Amino acid sequence: xxxxxxMEGPVTLSEEAFLTINCTYTATGYPSLFWYVQYPGxxxxxLLKATKADDKxxxxxxxxxxxxxxxxxxxxxxxxxxxxxxxxxxxxxxxYGGSQGNLIFGKxxxxxxxx
Amino acid sequence: DxxxxxxxxxxxxxxxxxxxxxxxxxxxxxxxxxxQQSLDQGLQFLIQYYNGEERAKGNILxxxxxxxxxxxxxxxxxxxxxxxxxxxxxxxxxxxxxxxEKLFFGSGTQLSVL
Numbered sequence: 335x336x337x338x339x340x341m342e343g344p345v346t347l348s349e350e351a352f353l354t355i356n357c358t359y360t361a362t363g364y365p366s367l368f369w370y371v372q373y374p375g376x377x378x379x380x381l382l383k384a385t386k387a388d389d390k391x392x393x394x395x396x397x398x399x400x401x402x403x404x405x406x407x408x409x410x411x412x413x414x415x416x417x418x419x420x421x422x423x424x425x426x427x428x429x430y431g432g433s434q435g436n437l438i439f440g441k442x443x444x445x446x447x448x449x
Numbered sequence: 450d451x452x453x454x455x456x457x458x459x460x461x462x463x464x465x466x467x468x469x470x471x472x473x474x475x476x477x478x479x480x481x482x483x484x485q486q487s488l489d490q491g492l493q494f495l496i497q498y499y500n501g502e503e504r505a506k507g508n509i510l511x512x513x514x515x516x517x518x519x520x521x522x523x524x525x526x527x528x529x530x531x532x533x534x535x536x537x538x539x540x541x542x543x544x545x546x547x548x549x550e551k552l553f554f555g556s557g558t559q560l561s562v563l
Contacts (some may be wrong), residue, residue: 366549377451377539377554419517423492428547436482436505437549441491 336361340424340440347414347447353444354405355409357398357424367391367400367407368437372421381409381422414447419444452476455540460479463563467528470558474521474542480504481523482543483515487536498523499545527560535562554559 341356359365366385370378382391387402396411407424424440452475462468474481483495485508494507498517509515512530517523527534537559541552 370552375556377453377541378552379451380551380553383551391460436494436497436507437485437552438494439492 472540
C-alpha cells in the first residue's frame with residue numbers, strides 16, 4: 335500500500351546550520367506531497383506542498399522538491415533558527431482508491447535547534 | 450488558530466470504559482478526518498467523513514466508531530478501552546477536494562487510559 339518513510343530523529347543542530355530531513359514514498363500513482371510541522375502542544379500545520387513531479391514547495395525558508403525518479407521529497411533549510419524546533423512530518427495524498435482524500439503521514443522527525 | 454475545535458483537551462478514564470471525542474471543523478469545510486498519534490506508531494489515519502458520509506477508512510479498530518452529523522461536526526467513540534488506546538487523537542478538516550489539499554488540524558484530545 336501507499337506509505338511514507340522519513341529519517342529517524344531526533345535531529346539536533348546548532349543555530350544557522352543547514353537542515354535536511356529525508357523523505358521517500360511508495361505509491362501506486364502520482365500523489366501530492368506535503369510537509370507538515372507540529373510545534374509543542376499544538377496540532378499539525380501545513381509547511382509546504384507539491385502536487386506534481388519537479389514542483390518545488392517553499393515556505394519560511396524551507397524547500398522541498400518532488401522527485402519522481404527517486405520517489406523523494408526531502409526537506410531542506412539553509413539556516414535553521416531556534417524557533418524551527420518542532421516535529422516535521424512528510425505526507426502523501428492520493429485522489430483515488432481506498433486512500434482517496436486523506437493524507438498518509440510518516441512517523442515524524444523531531445528537530446531541536448540549539449542557540 | 451486553525452479554526453478546528455476539539456473537546457475535551459484531556460480525558461482520563463479507566464480500562465473497559467467508553468468515551469466520546471468531539472470535533473467541530475473549520476467553517477465551510479465538508480471533510481473531517483480522525484488521526485491517532487502515539488510514540489510508537491506515529492500518526493495513524495483512522496477514518497474520514499465527507500458531508501456526512503464515510504469516505505475512507507484506515508487503521509480503525511472495531512471498538513472505535515465515528516460519525517459526522519448534519520451540522521458537519523464529528524464524534525469519535527472509543528469503547529472497551531485498553532491501556533494501549535492511550536494516545537493523542539487529532540481531528541482535521543478540509544474542503545474535501547480531490548486530490549487532497551491542505552488539512553487543518555485541531556489541537557488534539559489527550560486520552561489517558563489507566
